[in-house]
Amino acid sequence: MGDVLAVVEQREGTIRGISNEVVSAAAGVAAGLGGSVHALLVGGTGMSSQAAVLGRFGAEKVRVAEMDALSGYHPQGYAQVVADAVRSGDYGAVMFGATAQGKDLAPRVAALLDLPLASDVTSLEVEDGSVVAERPVFAGKAFSTITFQASPALLSIRPNVFQAEEAPAEGTAEPYAPDGVDPSSWGVRVMEFQATGSGAKDVAEASIVVSGGRGMKGPENWGVLEELRDALGSDAALGASRAAVDADWRPHSEQVGQTGKTVAPKLYFAVGISGAIQHMAGMRTSGTIVAVNKDPDAPIFQVADYGIVGDLFDVVPALAEEIRALKAGD
Amino acid sequence: MNIVVCVKRTPDTETRIRLGEDGASIDPSGVKFIISPYDEFAIEAALQVKEAAGEGEVVLLSMGNDETQETLRQGLAMGADRAVLLKGESGVDGLAVAKALSAELEGMESSLILFGMKGADMDQQQVGPMAATLLGLPCVTGVSGFEMGDGKVTCRREVEGGTEVLEMDLPGVITLTKGKFEPRYASLKGIMAAKRKPLDQKEAQGGESRLVIRKLAYPPERPAGRIVGEGAEVAGELVRLLREEAKAL
Ligand SMILES: Cc1cc2nc3c(=O)[nH]c(=O)nc-3n(C[C@H](O)[C@H](O)[C@H](O)COP(=O)(O)OP(=O)(O)OC[C@H]3O[C@@H](n4cnc5c(N)ncnc54)[C@H](O)[C@@H]3O)c2cc1C
Ligand SMILES: Nc1ncnc2c1ncn2[C@@H]1O[C@H](COP(=O)(O)O)[C@@H](O)[C@H]1O
Numbered sequence: 001m002g003d004v005l006a007v008v009e010q011r012e013g014t015i016r017g018i019s020n021e022v023v024s025a026a027a028g029v030a031a032g033l034g035g036s037v038h039a040l041l042v043g044g045t046g047m048s049s050q051a052a053v054l055g056r057f058g059a060e061k062v063r064v065a066e067m068d069a070l071s072g073y074h075p076q077g078y079a080q081v082v083a084d085a086v087r088s089g090d091y092g093a094v095m096f097g098a099t100a101q102g103k104d105l106a107p108r109v110a111a112l113l114d115l116p117l118a119s120d121v122t123s124l125e126v127e128d129g130s131v132v133a134e135r136p137v138f139a140g141k142a143f144s145t146i147t148f149q150a151s152p153a154l155l156s157i158r159p160n161v162f163q164a165e166e167a168p169a170e171g172t173a174e175p176y177a178p179d180g181v182d183p184s185s186w187g188v189r190v191m192e193f194q195a196t197g198s199g200a201k202d203v204a205e206a207s208i209v210v211s212g213g214r215g216m217k218g219p220e221n222w223g224v225l226e227e228l229r230d231a232l233g234s235d236a237a238l239g240a241s242r243a244a245v246d247a248d249w250r251p252h253s254e255q256v257g258q259t260g261k262t263v264a265p266k267l268y269f270a271v272g273i274s275g276a277i278q279h280m281a282g283m284r285t286s287g288t289i290v291a292v293n294k295d296p297d298a299p300i301f302q303v304a305d306y307g308i309v310g311d312l313f314d315v316v317p318a319l320a321e322e323i324r325a326l327k328a329g330d
Numbered sequence: 331m332n333i334v335v336c337v338k339r340t341p342d343t344e345t346r347i348r349l350g351e352d353g354a355s356i357d358p359s360g361v362k363f364i365i366s367p368y369d370e371f372a373i374e375a376a377l378q379v380k381e382a383a384g385e386g387e388v389v390l391l392s393m394g395n396d397e398t399q400e401t402l403r404q405g406l407a408m409g410a411d412r413a414v415l416l417k418g419e420s421g422v423d424g425l426a427v428a429k430a431l432s433a434e435l436e437g438m439e440s441s442l443i444l445f446g447m448k449g450a451d452m453d454q455q456q457v458g459p460m461a462a463t464l465l466g467l468p469c470v471t472g473v474s475g476f477e478m479g480d481g482k483v484t485c486r487r488e489v490e491g492g493t494e495v496l497e498m499d500l501p502g503v504i505t506l507t508k509g510k511f512e513p514r515y516a517s518l519k520g521i522m523a524a525k526r527k528p529l530d531q532k533e534a535q536g537g538e539s540r541l542v543i544r545k546l547a548y549p550p551e552r553p554a555g556r557i558v559g560e561g562a563e564v565a566g567e568l569v570r571l572l573r574e575e576a577k578a579l
Binding site: 075076079100103104106107108110111112114115116117118119120132135136137138139140141142143144145146147148149150186187188189190191192193194195196201202232245251252253255258259260262266267277278281284285287288289290296301302303304305306307308309310311314315317318319321322323326 | 341343344346347349356367368422423424425426428450451452453454455456457458459460461462463464467468469470471472474484488489490491492493494495496497498499502507508509539540541542543544545546547548549550552553555556557558559560561562563564565566568569571572573576578579
């Protein structure tokens with residue numbers, strides 16, 4: 001009953017950073033339940049060669065479902081494989097990352113297993129042998145404490161909230177070929193991928209986010225933010241307010257807020273964003289919030305840890321310059 | 331072409347949330363309720379498909395309390411043809427809701443079923459793909475735009491670094507995010523007509539909820555922030571604070 005299954009993610013054969021967070025959070029839950037962590041990796045043949053990394057974060061064994069038809073994400077196929085893996089173990093909890101993929105996959109697994117699911121969990125505890133999860137509701141205007149009346153407890157964790165801590169365990173790879181996977185029954189085919197070239201990193205998963213709003217004045221000015229993002233390094237991604245997205249300055253995939261993405265990076269920059277309640281809904285659980293706005297009364301300053309009042313077109317290039325200087329000295 | 335749109339009644343996104351006395355729910359008094367924003371995108375999408383085809387029916391389906399009738403009337407005023415209300419408690423356990431919806435959807439013979447990507451209350455983001463799985467139908471989530479084809483639909487979804495184009499067989503399920511479907515306002519004529527459109531009510535045939543909200547609390551207060559100063563001159567000071575005080579760089 002006490003083992004925990006950590007469903008991890010790969011893209012193009014590389015294990016994604018969120019996986020370490022899921023395994024690490026699973027290790028915490030497994031300690032409370034008195035079991036160990038099994039990671040489950042689904043991918044193409046040869047995937048198991050990468051299993052060892054998950055051992056570093058606490059996975060006792062890494063079950064690797066290898067099949068070429070599953071090298072890329074296919075919801076039905078993945079859901080079937082994960083559900084089968086859950087059935088074949090004795091799990092007290094099954095955990096996903098609340099990434100774009102995890103949010104698509106976890107509900108399907110839940111339906112296949114007839115188990116309720118708590119999405120986007122931000123804190124976890126084990127009380128008297130049961131999992132208790134905390135998760136934001138009403139776009140972060142309240143936090144709910146949730147208990148499960150079914151086992152195993154199914155949940156997805158919000159990226160960047162749980163720290164990936166090193167806790168070396170065996171990490172033994174157990175590759176297997178999943179049974180009964182039939183791509184012809186999926187009814188969905190990927191036809192095309194149109195690269196936009198806009199930041200390869202998803203704003204919901206980046207550990208630093210630089211967001212721009214209407215104060216940016218137009219899409220041609222985004223170079224200012226790109227420069228800041230680049231100075232911050234490869235963990236940084238661009239975000240946007242709805243005003244910037246509605247004006248077609250930026251793609252909706254970058255929108256932060258109630259009708260966009262919920263983000264919780266270590267560091268969030270709100271540049272030329274007033275701080276409407278629907279925007280704050282998407283970023284208020286960020287670690288440190290910085291606001292740059294020319295209006296000292298902008299509501300964003302009420303949630304910002306640090307603010308600079310001024311014209312963003314002066315302030316942001318200066319910030320980028322200072323950060324580059326800081327990094328050069330490291 | 332018959333399209334069903336699953337809609338949820340949720341508090342207006344502007345609403346201040348006040349906690350109820352039981353410490354596990356919100357105080358609904360004074361709260362304005364609306365059609366969940368993503369569900370409005372779904373209604374708009376359904377209406378555009380029907381208009382382009384020049385035939386068909388758009389049916390709204392909701393599980394909720396008596397007041398949900400009002401929410402459904404709002405959707406009918408936008409132009410949907412009829413509505414079905416499954417009376418029951420729509421709580422945090424999306425699977426219980428998905429079971430009730432799919433039990434009804436089984437008998438509705440629609441070729442396309444639309445959901446919002448996420449309800450603006452519990453933010454669970456799960457009912458659509460759960461219902462699709464229960465029904466054994468294909469499902470594409472987080473769709474920003476789609477075009478109907480012959481026995482299939484071409485969906486676009488924005489993912490990291492680009493747009494994915496997928497083809498899905500019909501019947502199938504789509505969950506919508508914000509995209510090109512800008513919800514229309516109900517006209518006065520639409521509001522009048524909505525009063526006479528059919529709104530069936532029946533008891534929900536769902537599963538029990540197996541998730542319990544034991545406690546609801548206000549989010550932890552963020553410690554009061556500070557204005558570091560004005561203009562580009564303070565950029566260096568901010569960067570120093572981010573490194574030394576916040577340890578964020
Ligand atoms: C149902 C619903 C859902 C919504 N969902 C979202 C959502 O997901 N995300 C979201 O962001 N919004 C959302 N909104 C919209 C939200 O209410 C606001 O309209 C929006 O966030 C405003 O964007 P903004 O801050 O960029 O623009 P504004 O409010 O216009 O603010 C622009 C800011 O830039 C500052 N500024 C201007 N020029 C400069 C300069 N040169 N230097 C520095 N500062 C400058 C101004 O002082 C101002 O504070 C939603 C609204 C509704 C009703
Ligand atoms: N009670 C309900 N009645 C009808 N549709 C619902 C209900 N709850 C959720 N949905 C649908 O499922 C979507 C996702 O909701 P959720 O999983 O609660 O975030 C919503 O946008 C609706 O389309």
